[in-house]
Amino acid sequence: MTRAIGVLTAGGDSPGLNAAIRAVGKSAQRAHGMEVIGFLDGFLGLARRRFVRLHSEDLSGILTRGGTVLGTSRAKVHKMDLGDGESRDMRQEIARVVEGLELEAVVCLGGDGTAKNAYKLSEAGVPVLTLPKTIDNDVAGTDVTFGFDTALGIATDAIDRLHSTAHSHHRIMVVEVMGHKVGWLALGAGLAAGADVILIPEIPYDIESVASSIEERKAGGSTFSIVAVAEGAISRQDAGRRERLLAEMKEETGERRREVKQRLKDLDRTRVGGTTTLASRLTELTGLESRVTILGHVQRGGTPSPADRLLATQLGAAATDFIAEGVHGVLVAARDGNAEAIPLKKVAGKIKHVPLDHPWVASTRALGIALGD
Ligand code: F6P
Numbered sequence: 296m297t298r299a300i301g302v303l304t305a306g307g308d309s310p311g312l313n314a315a316i317r318a319v320g321k322s323a324q325r326a327h328g329m330e331v332i333g334f335l336d337g338f339l340g341l342a343r344r345r346f347v348r349l350h351s352e353d354l355s356g357i358l359t360r361g362g363t364v365l366g367t368s369r370a371k372v373h374k375m376d377l378g379d380g381e382s383r384d385m386r387q388e389i390a391r392v393v394e395g396l397e398l399e400a401v402v403c404l405g406g407d408g409t410a411k412n413a414y415k416l417s418e419a420g421v422p423v424l425t426l427p428k429t430i431d432n433d434v435a436g437t438d439v440t441f442g443f444d445t446a447l448g449i450a451t452d453a454i455d456r457l458h459s460t461a462h463s464h465h466r467i468m469v470v471e472v473m474g475h476k477v478g479w480l481a482l483g484a485g486l487a488a489g490a491d492v493i494l495i496p497e498i499p500y501d502i503e504s505v506a507s508s509i510e511e512r513k514a515g516g517s518t519f520s521i522v523a524v525a526e527g528a529i530s531r532q533d534a535g536r537r538e539r540l541l542a543e544m545k546e547e548t549g550e551r552r553r554e555v556k557q558r559l560k561d562l563d564r565t566r567v568g569g570t571t572t573l574a575s576r577l578t579e580l581t582g583l584e585s586r587v588t589i590l591g592h593v594q595r596g597g598t599p600s601p602a603d604r605l606l607a608t609q610l611g612a613a614a615t616d617f618i619a620e621g622v623h624g625v626l627v628a629a630r631d632g633n634a635e636a637i638p639l640k641k642v643a644g645k646i647k648h649v650p651l652d653h654p655w656v657a658s659t660r661a662l663g664i665a666l667g668d
Contacts, residue, residue, distance in 0.1 A: 318611025500667025
């Protein structure tokens with residue numbers, strides 16, 4: 296009987312996904328004699344049995360392409376909307392699909408949300424493995440994720456370009472960098488591009504302190520400043536409010552808990568657009584004109600960097616070796632240059648923040664770049 300596996304891409308797209316699909320597909324076919332099918336639009340395709348057979352010609356010419364040839368979605372396996380507004384638990388249905396197609400495993404390429412979905416499936420008896428992709432670099436258990444290096448290059452290039460215009464107009468240029476709840480991308484790009492202030496979620500900022508570091512620069516003769524701000528950056532006041540609400544939520548149950556949860560959501564919602572407010576406050580406090588640049592999805596687009604292609608290829612090929620050995624229920628992680636299988640149980644539901652003692656944080660401080668604290 297021919298052996299077969301499935302592959303899908305879930306969550307936000309990321310450079311390197313096609314390189315990983317190619318590596319999973321080609322290594323499965325060539326090294327292990329397996330057939331490969333690709334499910335469309337993430338877990339949605341898996342639940343609806345929507346797939347394509349990936350032949351070797353389908354895997355050629357995709358290495359350098361951005362996005363994902365399989366399509367993606369943020370559908371959740373335990374609360375899936377199939378288009379009618381209803382939320383359904385599709386885990387048993389997915390188990391039937393995988394069994395019916397006689398798949399040895401399904402390789403799910405995704406970030407922390409995908410790890411959660413995959414763990415739920417593995418608990419329901421579905422053989423799954425995940426590969427760590429995301430521009431946010433926040434997947435627990437792996438040294439790095441593919442997509443991050445490309446996005447880092449794009450964000451660094453953008454901040455480089457903002458320097459000349461900031462300098463010419465004597466302005467504060469506030470540039471918002473993606474990263475969801477973590478600061479890897481803003482810190483990395485800010486440091487690589489020589490930003491003057493870097494604000495990340497892990498270090499809640501004080502607006503007065505940010506303003507005074509800009510004023511110090513002004514006093515020293517630098518009439519412009521570049522502020523790299525992570526989309527999840529948070530002020531000290533808001534961080535305090537969040538902490539109190541989280542503590543309250545732990546204490547409460549039932550209706551009262553739902554109320555506190557809603558207040559937490561409202562707080563996060565009012566922070567959307569926070570970068571524009573931050574820039575206006577800095578203008579008020581320093582008297583310098585400011586402009587906002589939101590890099591947005593540009594950071595996720597286009598061809599993957601060589602480092603991302605290599606990582607996606609290495610992990611994709613390792614995934615099929617693990618499957619051939621009968622290993623599943625794991626994240627195929629990058630560890631010290633090798634691919635390691637880490638049980639999903641250990642990583643699902645966790646995100647990897649920037650540690651406060653990370654060398655990048657230390658270098659930032661050593662160079663006198665303000666972190667807003
Ligand atoms: O996880 C990748 C990411 O690009 C985050 O940095 C960002 O917060 C989010 O996805 C945006 O998601 P969407 O494309 O669904 O707006």
